[in-house]
Amino acid sequence: MxxxxxxxxxxxxxxxxxxxxxxxxxxxxxxxxxxxxxxxxxxxxxxxxxxxxxxxxxxxxxxxxxxxxxxxxxxxxxxxxxxxxxxxxxxxxxxxxxxxxxxxxxxxxxxxxxxxxxxxxxxxxxxxxxxxxxxxLASVTGRVMIIEDEPIIADDIEAIVEQLGHEVVGIARTRGEAVKLGKEEQPDLILADIQLADNSSGIDAVNDLIAELGEMPVIFITAFPERLLTGEKHEPAFLITKPFSDEQVRSAVSQAMFFSSTQTLKA
The missing domain is CATH 1.20.140.160 (PhyR, sigma-like (SL) domain)
Structure with a gap:
């Protein structure tokens, strides 16, 4: 070769x-x-x-x-x-x-x-x-929504996000729950698993919310990151691989929060 x-x-x-x-x-x-x-x-x-x-x-x-x-x-x-x-x-x-x-x-x-x-x-x-x-840790804080159907994982993410000083506005387990919660709370940042309960898609839920609320930073969580890193279609800017560490979540959330375009950010 x-x-x-x-x-x-x-x-x-x-x-x-x-x-x-x-x-x-x-x-x-x-x-x-x-x-x-x-x-x-x-x-x-x-x-x-x-x-x-x-x-x-x-x-x-x-x-x-x-x-x-x-x-x-x-x-x-x-x-x-x-x-x-x-x-x-x-x-x-x-x-x-x-x-x-x-x-x-x-x-x-x-x-x-x-x-x-x-x-x-x-x-x-x-x-x-x-x-x-x-x-x-000393900079931007905001409102974060979590889309995750595994309660233990969702609780872990919530704890990490709150330790960073952000407000978790809610946790959704399905596409329908996510869209409803997002419209009500209008978060600055979304963390979303790809595969949700009832076989709905976190990607579809996020697309629904962006269509309603406008662009916002989103961190997707997946066991198969290569599928969303092809460069051939619309793909996320922020991606965490399962299983993830606390440090990875903290880093991704902190980085992504700087790119929020809402007015609720606090210094």
Missing amino acids: SDSMDRSISIGEHLPFLRRYSRALTGSQSSGDAYAMATLEAILHDPSGYDETSDPRVGLFKVFHGIWSSSGAPVEVEEIGLHAAAQGHLAKLTANTREALLLNTIEGLSFEQVAEVMGVAQAEAEELVIIANREM
């Missing part, structure tokens, strides 16, 4: 998770996927820039970070409809903290790997994650 074929297979295995990371950084599927595509184009143009000798995933994320950093790590305010206050919260965060936190908690990279991706010392990578957690 040729080197180029080996490289294509290696990149293909990790590309869905690069999309997940890039979407979480930008708060947008389209912007996130555009950065992922730019990463592929950079590797195609200069394969020597992609180091897959130790860990192909680290090599792929490292190329991405070169592009992301050189662009100034922008967030497209017009595209995602951020209010000035929410954009202001993003601007106050210490540089590189969101990147380090997402790489470590959502993508599961070790501190050593985070340091390699970001081109910093391991001690600095660890410090960036500590700062990120502290700044997130």
Whole structure:
């Protein structure tokens, strides 16, 4: 098998998770996927820039970070409809903290790997994650709705969200319950499982709510993340893989809340 074929297979295995990371950084599927595509184009143009000798995933994320950093790590305010206050919260965060936190908690990279991706010392990578957690806890809070049919999981998510200082406005188990609750409470953020009780779909419930209430950040929870990271259709910007850790939920909720476009956010 040729080197180029080996490289294509290696990149293909990790590309869905690069999309997940890039979407979480930008708060947008389209912007996130555009950065992922730019990463592929950079590797195609200069394969020597992609180091897959130790860990192909680290090599792929490292190329991405070169592009992301050189662009100034922008967030497209017009595209995602951020209010000035929410954009202001993003601007106050210490540089590189969101990147380090997402790489470590959502993508599961070790501190050593985070340091390699970001081109910093391991001690600095660890410090960036500590700062990120502290700044997130001290920043934006809002109203969160949970769509989850497993009571134990729903209770766990509720406890994590409330520990972050957010208000949980309710828990829905089916598509119908979710639509009713969402219309009544108008949350700033939704956490939704894909498969619900009575075989209804969390995706359909969210689509119903967005049609009624307008765009808002949504975190989907699924055991099969690759199915929602294809880049071929409308897909979520924020995604948690089951089984998830408390740290993953905290990180995803804190990141997504910055992209809420409602007026109920509090500093």
